[in-house]
Amino acid sequence: MKIGIVLYPTFGGSGVVATELGKALAKKGHEIHFITYSLPVRLDRLRENIYFHEVSVSDYPLFEHTPYEQVLTSKLVDVVKYEKLDLLHCHYAIPHASVAYMAQQILQTQGIVIPFITTLHGTDITLVGKDPSFEPVITFSINRSTKVTAVSESLRRDTFRHFDITREIDVIPNFICSLDYQLDNDDKYKCRYAPNGELLITHVSNFRKVKRVADVLAVFKGLLDKGVKARLMLVGDGPERNKLERQCREWGVCSEVVFLGSLKSTTEVLTISDLFILPSETESFGLAALEALASGVPVIASNTGGIPEVVEHGVSGYLSNVGDVDDMIANASKILESKESLKKFKLAAKKQAMKFDKSVVLPLYERLYEEAVAEA
Ligand code: GMT
Numbered sequence: 001m002k003i004g005i006v007l008y009p010t011f012g013g014s015g016v017v018a019t020e021l022g023k024a025l026a027k028k029g030h031e032i033h034f035i036t037y038s039l040p041v042r043l044d045r046l047r048e049n050i051y052f053h054e055v056s057v058s059d060y061p062l063f064e065h066t067p068y069e070q071v072l073t074s075k076l077v078d079v080v081k082y083e084k085l086d087l088l089h090c091h092y093a094i095p096h097a098s099v100a101y102m103a104q105q106i107l108q109t110q111g112i113v114i115p116f117i118t119t120l121h122g123t124d125i126t127l128v129g130k131d132p133s134f135e136p137v138i139t140f141s142i143n144r145s146t147k148v149t150a151v152s153e154s155l156r157r158d159t160f161r162h163f164d165i166t167r168e169i170d171v172i173p174n175f176i177c178s179l180d181y182q183l184d185n186d187d188k189y190k191c192r193y194a195p196n197g198e199l200l201i202t203h204v205s206n207f208r209k210v211k212r213v214a215d216v217l218a219v220f221k222g223l224l225d226k227g228v229k230a231r232l233m234l235v236g237d238g239p240e241r242n243k244l245e246r247q248c249r250e251w252g253v254c255s256e257v258v259f260l261g262s263l264k265s266t267t268e269v270l271t272i273s274d275l276f277i278l279p280s281e282t283e284s285f286g287l288a289a290l291e292a293l294a295s296g297v298p299v300i301a302s303n304t305g306g307i308p309e310v311v312e313h314g315v316s317g318y319l320s321n322v323g324d325v326d327d328m329i330a331n332a333s334k335i336l337e338s339k340e341s342l343k344k345f346k347l348a349a350k351k352q353a354m355k356f357d358k359s360v361v362l363p364l365y366e367r368l369y370e371e372a373v374a375e376a
Contacts, residue, residue: 003088081110124138126305152171155306183295201276203235232257271295279300299316300317
């Protein structure tokens with residue numbers, strides 16, 4: 001099939017999932033056209049069957065806000081028409097679903113039929129989507145999409161709760177390519193971050209408020225106070241980072257905490273990690289947690305949104321109520337208390353991640369694509 005993927009090209013989970021999906025589909029022989037404003041971060045090199053169409057908006061002085069939606073719409077019309085696409089797959093409802101609808105209507109006047117699938121990722125529904133100023137457009141474009149998917153049951157429920165949805169929503173979970181996570185545990189790399197054999201604790205996010213990164217540091221500090229020899233590796237960057245750095249200085253833990261910044265790939269860091277912490281306020285899926293599990297890293301997370309669909313409490317990690325740092329410390333201690341316990345959780349983590357391998361999830365998308373094309 002010839003598929004246009006409309007996405008945010010950044011480090012955010014929706015962009016990562018959309019890019020990995022395109023790469024995996026291209027490997028299976030589909031022709032993939034990424035359409036967005038810059039090269040997706042996970043699209044590191046040229047690959048067979050993959051094309052990139054850049055959307056660039058000119059900054060005419062009249063426009064206080066650049067009209068990205070209009071330019072994206074025109075680009076979709078152009079790419080669908082001249083590359084003869086079979087369907088569009090939009091990741092993140094805002095503004096991609098309404099843009100695809102508009103492109104569909106324009107193409108219809110030219111006798112071209114193009115179905116479009118909208119995949120809801122989370123903040124388009126749970127945070128941004130709840131803002132009343134977006135509501136009518138989101139409701140309309142979800143209802144008019146040829147097919148709609150949500151990345152978890154929890155997000156599906158939230159979508160029905162917050163919007164007047166009159167159609168079905170399929171749940172297709174996020175996925176990992178398990179082979180990408182089969183790296184050898186590199187001792188040299190581990191020695192650099194844990195020179196005295198410390199346990200390595202990791203967090204990966206965009207450091208936005210919703211991620212509660214302060215709780216990550218509080219859990220880590222709690223473990224140090226209990227005598228656990230550990231170091232904390234923080235991957236990512238964002239608005240909460242400065243506050244976190246100040247807190248490290250105040251608690252005198254700067255030498256135990258490493259800020260690694262935004263990394264294109266997290267696999268090397270995860271491979272040498274012993275524990276992953278994701279204490280988010282809300283998380284429609286928790287792709288970062290799944291990537292940790294795939295690397296054999298047990299997860300301490302909050303019991304919110306789609307996370308319980310990814311991490312099994314007491315098996316591949318533990319779940320606590322949002323903000324319950326003491327419970328997270330107690331749970332982390334249980335995992336780290338002995339080599340045997342850690343080994344058991346690490347094995348369970350890898351096993352759990354296999355349920356989300358691309359070999360399981362990709363066929364679900366392919367079936368949906370076929371249905372969408374048949375329905376259009
Ligand atoms: O987590 C973020 O802030 C980024 C956001 C995004 O839209 O890229 O992530 C959302 O989509 C990811 C991929 O489906 C999910 O794994 C995340 O759980 C979800 N984030 C939230 O719901 C906060």
